[in-house]
Amino acid sequence: MSKIDISGDSFSSDATSSGYSLPVSQRWPALVSSELGYTTIVNRAKNGDQAGDQSYKAQAVARAAGDTVAILVGTNDVRVYKDNATKRGYFAAFLRRLIADAIMPNRVKGRDAAMVKTGAWSNTQVNTFGVVTNAQGAKAAATVSGSEIYVGYIIQNHTDCQSSADVYIDGVKAGTLSANGTAGSTTENGQVYAPALARFATTPGQHSVEVRVTSSGEYFYLDDIRGSDQPVGPMTHVSNLSKWAAAGYTTFGATEAMVTAYNTLISSIVNEFKADGFKVSLVDIFSVINPATDLMADGLHPNAPGQRKIADKFKASIQSTPVTVTYPTDWDTILKLTVVSGVVTTMVEVPA
Numbered sequence: 001m002s003k004i005d006i007s008g009d010s011f012s013s014d015a016t017s018s019g020y021s022l023p024v025s026q027r028w029p030a031l032v033s034s035e036l037g038y039t040t041i042v043n044r045a046k047n048g049d050q051a052g053d054q055s056y057k058a059q060a061v062a063r064a065a066g067d068t069v070a071i072l073v074g075t076n077d078v079r080v081y082k083d084n085a086t087k088r089g090y091f092a093a094f095l096r097r098l099i100a101d102a103i104m105p106n107r108v109k110g111r112d113a114a115m116v117k118t119g120a121w122s123n124t125q126v127n128t129f130g131v132v133t134n135a136q137g138a139k140a141a142a143t144v145s146g147s148e149i150y151v152g153y154i155i156q157n158h159t160d161c162q163s164s165a166d167v168y169i170d171g172v173k174a175g176t177l178s179a180n181g182t183a184g185s186t187t188e189n190g191q192v193y194a195p196a197l198a199r200f201a202t203t204p205g206q207h208s209v210e211v212r213v214t215s216s217g218e219y220f221y222l223d224d225i226r227g228s229d230q231p232v233g234p235m236t237h238v239s240n241l242s243k244w245a246a247a248g249y250t251t252f253g254a255t256e257a258m259v260t261a262y263n264t265l266i267s268s269i270v271n272e273f274k275a276d277g278f279k280v281s282l283v284d285i286f287s288v289i290n291p292a293t294d295l296m297a298d299g300l301h302p303n304a305p306g307q308r309k310i311a312d313k314f315k316a317s318i319q320s321t322p323v324t325v326t327y328p329t330d331w332d333t334i335l336k337l338t339v340v341s342g343v344v345t346t347m348v349e350v351p352a
Helices: 029-036 052-056 075-081 085-105 245-250 256-275 304-319
Strands: 003-008 042-045 067-074 117-118 131-133 137-143 148-156 165-171 170-179 193-203 208-212 220-227 236-238 278-283 323-328 331-341 343-351
Touching: 003 029, 003 052, 003 170, 029 042, 029 304, 052 170, 052 193, 067 165, 075 085, 075 117, 075 256, 085 148, 085 193, 085 236, 085 256, 117 170, 131 236, 137 220, 148 165, 148 170, 148 208, 165 193, 170 193, 208 220, 236 256, 256 278
Parallel strands: 003 042, 003 067, 067 236, 236 278
Antiparallel strands: 117 137, 131 220, 137 208, 148 193, 148 220, 165 170, 165 208, 323 331, 331 343
């Protein structure tokens, strides 16, 4: 193993905090990294972070095909957004973007020459690749390939950003984007705007995709357009959320039904990417965390046994990922072995 890239909150952070004092060495990232032999650990997880915080932090991070990507976000979204359906929609858009930015290196960015724009667009100040407009009727178009189309944009909680745009694929309206975060998209850690992603199903092949701004006088931020035809990317492991104890639900005003609703959404998003041909797996920690034995006194954070269980679920997911290993022979050929959980499942000999 070489590199593991981690997005998350206090459950995954490599720093202790007033809210979670469990030693870092007992948390799942340290356990997984040491036991699977990762030599490079990139960990953006932070206490209190939500999906929007993490999608913002990871948006410009390059992940290689041989990397392992691990994502565990949503607990703080439950705490902050609770059972508000609109806010849960923000979470979904932010999580899609967080996953997509790990697995889709090919995209037509807002400032690329290949993004053909009409109307008054300017470069954003919040990143190095996006564009923004407040002009109704402004358009941005690109040609991409795949059976699914994705549009990266920004949701912002600001009175001047209650914007919307329609997405057309080959001249036919496929759906509408709402960048309006004024229902309360701001995270607990103060992220007012965050990268989001929308997905539109189409047919295989090359497509002309156009984003047409429908709002007037409201700022719409466009980051990119992408298709599902992509090079092989890193295996990405996305965890659902664990159960809480009664103390946690009482303290934070949440319920297990809220956690279950988020887990249903996480599972659905993972299944979308899998159906689109990407290497994304669901890590099911909900099924193994016992609130009576695996949580700290706050009824929310995993204790050492709970973190051990989370680590084991991530390890099982990672180790079940097929890995290709090559060996040169003495007779000028190469043996290609596929290894799953330490077992060789296929072996092919090819010319050197």
